[in-house]
Amino acid sequence: MSTTSNMLYTLEKLKQRIKTIENLRYRDQIELNPFWVLEDHEKEIHPAIPQSSLWEKKSIGYKWSGYDTYLWIKYDEIHLPKTFQNKKVLAYFDFGKHVGDGNNEGFESLAFLNHLPYQAIDANHQELFIPKDFYHKPITLAFRLWSGLTGGHGNKPVHHEVKTSFLCWLDEDVDDLYYTSLAIWETIEVLKMNDPNHEHISQLTELLDRSYLLIDWNLEYQNNQLFYQSLADANNHLNSGLSLYDKKSSINVFCIGHTHIDVAWLWQLKHTREKVIRSFSTVQRLMEMYPEYKFMHTTPQIYENLKLDDPAIYQFIKEQVKKGNWEIEGSMWVEADCNLTSGESLVRQILYGKNFFKKEFGVDTKVLWLPDVFGYSWALPQILKLSEIQTFMTTKISWNEVNQIPHDTFMWKGIDGSEILTHFLTTPWKYQAKDNFYSGYNAILAPFTIDGAWRKYQDKDLNQDILISYGFGDGGGGVTREMLEMRRRMDRIPGLPNVKTTTINEYFDKLHQTVKQKNHLLSKWDGELYFEYHRGTYTTQAKVKKFNRMLECLYRQVELLSVNAYLIASNSFIYPKTSLDIGWKKMMTNQFHDIIPGSSITEVYEDAHRDYEKAYSIGKKALEDASNQLIEQSNHDLTVYNDASWMRSDIVFVPTKSMLSFYDNKLKIQSQKINDGYLIFVRDIQPLSFKQLTMKEENELTKTTVFKYSDLSLKTPYYQVLFDSSFRIESLFDIENDRFVSVEGHKMNELQIFEDKPLTYDAWNIDIFYQEKKTTVDKLVSSEVIENGPVVFILKNIYEYQDSIISQQIIFYANQRRIDFNTHVDWHAKKQMLKVAFPVNIRTTKATYDIQFGNVERPNHWNTSWDWAKFEVVGHQWADLSEGNYGVSLLNDSKYGYDIKENVMRLTLLRSTTYPDPKADIGEHDFIYSLYPHHGTWKEANTQHHAWNVNQPLIPVFGKTNESDCSLFKFNMDSIVVDAIKKAEHDDSIILRFHEYKGNRGKLEIESDYTILSYQEVNLLENELSAWINHHVIKTTINPYEIKTFKIKMKK
Template identity: 30%
Template structure:
């Protein structure tokens, strides 16, 4: 190992300068160095649309190239593959000039992602795709990849990022927010560690990431130099006009020259993040370790512009589903797999994850653009998914005895002949067997599985009103992991459904005639839900398995928060608890009651707004499913749903990208993804309040499109909507201001009461099941090579989830990405029947693993990184 004195650093600025060694944190001979980082921060969308950002990118890059001609010592730093691609497409000659400067080392590529995204809302797989497409773009165009993660303007940074960065070829990370008044850090330079133990060297930018117009450089340089002396490490000082582009100005560089003459050439250097971190490597183990997330800034951003956030969640899951089905159809039936449309769709999703778009703080017109872009991505996903499903379903052997040809002579919509039923192929994109509802858009008399065993059915109201044809047929299917199963629907033939023996002890709910309803309650053998008639709040959520009441007081309470003093971002706001009212004046209606499910509809009001919640209980599940329709017309107000959980010593755990995190129950607004859980201690039961029995119990809240929550004590709240002004940074408000999220939105959430921990309750899987529903195709009779039930994957450990299955980027083989969900080490056997491959892998806690499975079965399966290298 080299000593500190042996370490030398060569500044690659063309000047041939060589700095003295960096010294050490405690060394007496330390000479601080200020690294001047020339950049032009580009928000491609914010107070302008992407077309303006496109034009500004060209001008900023042209200006940076001009500065290089004028100042031989100038080094430029720039992130975001999307910006580079714009230049490549629109000005090939300038792109060629950029390539020369990159090869020379004076134009430094950082941030190997598509854009600088919001770093809390995108899914774990979205971050993987930023790395995959961003880094591969840089390698293909410039022969290099970014070594430094770079998100100087993002509002917060989730705790799994160190692992994602390391798996993306980036050992370092630069950020600015949270700033020093928002989060205390031991120093600007530190090791940042995620739950799996991965570390990157991270740096918090002091004194801002850009130069404001007409601002002189000397005061900022002096301030950063003082920090370097206090912290006894080199510091980076960022300069250049930013946000709307611009980059380093002639005046900036002239002032830096003057400052270097005054302070000494080695005290102030024109540098890059790459060069800075290379020099800082000598500190090694001397740096402090931060094993935490980097929050809080702009806490209101995780609940603004509901449509964009819902589209993001929907697009992420649809593209992953389309890739899985397309890969399966390619393998099983040689359907061509075209990666180019998927890449284009992901580019749309990644671009819309830019922090000012995803954070809901851009202008109104920007969200019309985002809607178009998401629509494009969703359409590509839908077309690819349909092609794969149709290819598979058409290749299943569904022929019935006595049928020789297709003939639609008895039904205008179905091909059923001789009361033999018609096949419905139900697909499950998830990596475990899923039991979930399926609604066929037909009125049927009976349904069986592929073996002829009848299942319960129920007519439910359809979205159509076509004479008497206004009902769908609902049943609950059980579909193999990443596979499919055929069910048979019968127009005129009914069946007697056998009731299995329920006297044996079981750990999972089984069928029984358990659904019972009143005008204000629904229950099955597992739980009982009661609604308070005049308010519409949940009066009781009683777990019959444990004799425990889960709600402390009233639940699902729609609380209206005053936020007149808040800007769009929520700057300076850590809590939103200024309650000014509640939805009430409720109407409660039993709208469904049958053998499969029962539903209570609760409609309540506040001001000009209306909230409709449909509470559904299925016969064989303890989970309460809720569909919500909100018609919102409030301004400068926030709506939260409150769920006080009847536990002591509560702990709150939130899903974060490819992981989870326990946070304090202090009421602070926090970003989360598909689920939040509150678990604590229950003493005895309702029927035996004096019992000394202490049990762990909890309530999980799953959602399909929300990202903002808070927990104070035992009160879990999900933020539903904000009536904020578009892009209002405490501006001059008037009657012309336009407000977000006015009108109708729909979403879903699920309440899951559970004994024991959230891990034991399988909450991660349940959240995926809410977000990735079963999909189906109504088929007809035909011969085929495929069976009527097929399992595509088997994972021996319930802790491991497979999120991505697709063709490899190099076109040779398949990629399977998995992650450990519970925070505990495990060994897993992975079996993919369609590839005829089985292997075993060790997963550390919260570890992400990517496997490359070659087409040639004689070649070994290789564990690779997110870039598929």
């Protein structure tokens, strides 16, 4: 760019001129004033315009406010002037406060044209074009306005003002001049930022300047016709000059319209249903105006509600899907969290999602589209491959705090060796620093975005085609007319990549072809995609996480027992698929990536708890119905069910006030009377089977114990334990293995409090500096031995911390090595985090964590920046530190945040964030964590089995069964976990799904004490992978961490 141009402030002048003509596009403005308003107190989802005598007349400047408040505004009997008849007529509205870009806060409204829903009017969509067939008739415009919420800043009213409403016609020459000028000016700015000597800077600046010199600004307020003619002349000169450039670029930016609509976040599920209607109605209007416009949206849950709420828009979508304008993709029921959600739940997310899209739209989705989730399980590649998904897309991982994943297009290798083509969007945040590798998924189509997305892309040698999803999002809104106009122009401007429209499948089909041709340049990532941010989401909103874990376990049991009942009593028992589907959908909806992580407002969790209660009621009734088919009432019998795929010996709690003794084949069972029942130790229950016990009344209790306790010292059959004065474990000696589990000078089961004030994203983040300030919970209120008998020893301790009470029962067992810490917390802290710490006498450089369909090893040290970043990680039911011949596992029933470094095992129990939910985690909590010291490694010691016992206790039912000791399925390998036994989706076959979890390979045989007639291997969608085999034993091979699913026909 020349020195003369700089001295003359050419670009500054042009920027001002472009801003001036922005409003000149709207010709012959007629103010729409007054208007009528009516408060809407019903808050129904998508109501019609109300018929009421309470409408009030108001004028421009009218102020309205509220928190989750609705207001109707109506303009009656609008007649277009005759001078508008051959023009492009629009109405323009500004109704309220604008906050941010993506309808996260601020007003939103749905416009009704002559009483029919028409489009959204919000901060980013203020034009409403009148269809030509309305030009000769009276027009009524009505708007249902929503005040919005305050995004977790308390229930404060949001204040709005009706600032503007007018009717006009659009001068298409000036509109064209405005957008073309804006696109060129912004391109020049981008080129200057990247290369001040770029050849196109001076060319484009000169073209734009010479065009604007043709505008006779002296006539702006004098001769309207001649002034607008000079604007048209400038536009012709600009477009003629631009057409002379031969744009040559080998880079293609493919664009798909999109609006990210969080199922819930700073708003509730009910608000999302209205956001969807507003956003999708806007898509409809824009598609009528721009035939090249392609739009994509995920989330079957959203479409299912839309089908009920607005059948007309739903039908429009189905028509556009057939035409190829509206793309159905994404695959999951909701865009689910992939850290906390179990493996089987992830399978169901895709199964329900793909089945819905296939049934409703005839579309078989091929992409998992998860732009905004907070981490990516190593199990995902295998899940996707077995669900007929070819490509995985995300972008949130670009928010990593420290380390950047070194590729944006690569093969991601999963826990079992499955590979999935993975692609990251590289769209920059608007005006972000050049060295910032953050990317987004709500692109604004502008030269900065187009240029920046290519510059940020790390695999330029492999691929010259990148993808942008554009449109305002999070709270919906979507694409604007400006974005569509800018795309048309950017595709013509030299110095920028080519800018094309696409569909997701067109883009990824092309990408697959590209990487196939350049496979030698395609990189591979083998391991989890750990997100170095939002680590607090493993813990925040603990009750939601506990409910989810409980329901995942419950629904597995329900399906399994329902299959049992179906096989045994097929004439009288109906498998409860309809009700289970309702429960699964409620569970899956709340696995959305802003609900289960704990990052939503108070009202979202009130809704979630109601959903969970409903799902729980459905599950419990189905469990009772199945049990009633399998177990006959009897006053002298007790049936215990083992839902695990291995033989099991464990404690059973029997609720009863009677004095009883228990027998297994006439052999008396060890039992211990406690306040509200008995604890009995039941041995050797066959896998997936019932065990029949008998009960006899007793006149007196026999009091015996195997535990010796005095003066802070306890001896159990397995351990010598020494407590300190606050009843933390000062010393833990393993008698059987003749070694200390504890570390001298360090306390075990130490409850630790940390100041928890992250820099940003309160509910989401834990920042590493939290470790600088630690307080221990040591104010002991009371301690007492509440049980000491032949089965258990229980020590109850109560602590105070500020306004919070922690009550804990430490349980030692006579017949197993596990030590349980049953904990009740009445939590009232703010901005503080509760952890429990177990320093252990183990030497190893890595820890192992339970994840979906397997486990992952992570560093037990701080060697590299990648290790530092993993200062808080996610695990499911257990984590372990093992040497060659000894180890310690830390188990839990509802926690996910682990912190294991330098042989200190810590579990994060509670947080107390204040944004966006100021009430987060305040109140009462019940949870269990357990310590399991063991001989050998976690594999040899079967840590998985002991974690299962904590999460899925043996099920006792009063009554007797004829199915005692009959295993539904038995496996000849000890490293198999059964994930699901259910009825098939589309026929009467039985689905058996399991995975290998120890990293073993071998020949597997599966038998049943019922009769297997035939079987075939299927994928996670229950589509066949092999032919049917007629045999009573299932024979297959299994690889390390492999998921297998079989469809089985069984004799009923």
